[in-house]
Amino acid sequence: MFSIFKQECESMQANFNYEPVCDAAGCQLSVTVLADRDHVRAEMREDALAAGFRILDCCSLEEYAQGPLAALGDLVLVDCAQASADALALLARLDMRGGKAGAQLVVSTTMGALDDVFGCFSMSAPQILVDPARAERVIAIGRVLARIPNLRLREMGEEDRLMLLRLTEQVGRIAERLERLSPGQREGGGAFRFESPATAWREQGQDYVVAREGEGRPRLPDAAVVRRLIKARQLRARYFDGELFADPAWDILLDLAAARAERQQVSVTSLCIAAGVPATTALRWIGQMVDADLLVRVSDPHDRRRAYIALADSTADAMARYFAEAGVGDLAVV
Structure with a gap:
């Protein structure tokens, strides 16, 4: 089922194009594309352009790290296949800058580098993709676009509408299953809420302590x-x-x-x-x-x-x- 879903996404890539993505002032939003693998960097650049973003930077991780400190794009697409010390240091910087600036990050990596890459992000809440196909990167960019208000498609055919419906249904199923977990978990509320952090939340520097079960529990x-x-x-x-x-x-x-x-x-x-x-x-x-x-x-x-x-x-x-x-x-x- 998943393979069929990816094939449908790939078949839409050529014609599923958006109007330029603009902020409230009418300025086109920008994207920073960082990848050491040339073919991956070219694909991400092409997909970001098709989605309506303006290319701000497009280079390898090393080139970006060694270059002058530049403005970060509204969207940051990163491919980090190897967790070298320099790459991880750059990811940690991007996490801090992205979290402060409100940039949205989409980071692809490999299973072998996942633990190291995951540990670099605590502020920016990136989408992390593991050994993704190109279609999965396109879907991730689509999730970013879905958060931008007043976004319009140039033109949607019936096939495109069906594709968006299927995406919505899949996200809905995830939400429903998490909602079913929540009522038995705690009183008053679904899985998705805006609220102050719960007592179980641990900020950086705090140790996780296993609470002891009380009598009768x-x-x-x-x-x-x-x-x-x-x-x-x-x-x-x-x-x-x-x-x-x-x-x-x-x-x-x-x-x-x-x-x-x-x-x-x-x-x-x-x-x-x-x-x-x-x-x-x-x-x-x-x-x-x-x-x-x-x-x-x-x-x-x-x-x-x-x-x-x-x-x-x-x-x-x-x-x-x-x-x-x-x-x-x-x-x-x-």
Whole structure:
């Protein structure tokens, strides 16, 4: 299904063009394109132009880092395939500048460099894509465009309208599934809210502390029990198409529940693998679950360039109550 979806996106690239993207003053918005791989940089430049942006800078990461400090584009497209020290230093600078300036970042990387790249971003909330096809980059630019008010398409055919409808439906399904998680998690509200940070949120420099379960409150099962549940879920793929059972949010919660019981930290790469979906999709789920206060991002106290993901205390409590009510420990499969 996903492959068909990407093919449809690729077939639209040639004719899905936007009017120039302008701010309230009528000035065309700009894009900074940074990539060491020549063919990737050329593709990103072409797609940004087709989307209506003005090219501000288009060069390699090294050229940009060594050049004079220049204004950052309203959109920043970055491809970082190798997590060298210089590249990571530049990403951290872009995160700080993008967060302060309100620029929107789309960063593509590889699975091998994901943990290092993810750890560079704490201020700018970028879209991070893992080993993306060109169509996935186009979709990411489309998400940026969707946040710009009063945007108009030059012309939309029926095929384009159907494509946008499918995109909307997919985003809607993600939102609905997160909304279903939220009511049992906490009172009063859906997954997507604007509010002050919850008590589970950890700012940079704060250590993540596992709260102790109080008297009379359920505790998470032993890690071995949760790992058996995970293994039982994975066994289904031997006998059925794995896409029938894709449920990344629940797989993420199970993996983190087992890790919490083991007092183990979970890297972003490990969690993406546990989610059982493409890494870019898993990152999107993780990001939305962090935004929904289901998960927390935890800085490595020994290396501030790295970050881990953990259950929020309230989520751990909800998981423990679920396991207790479901009789986990007595059941072989959940």
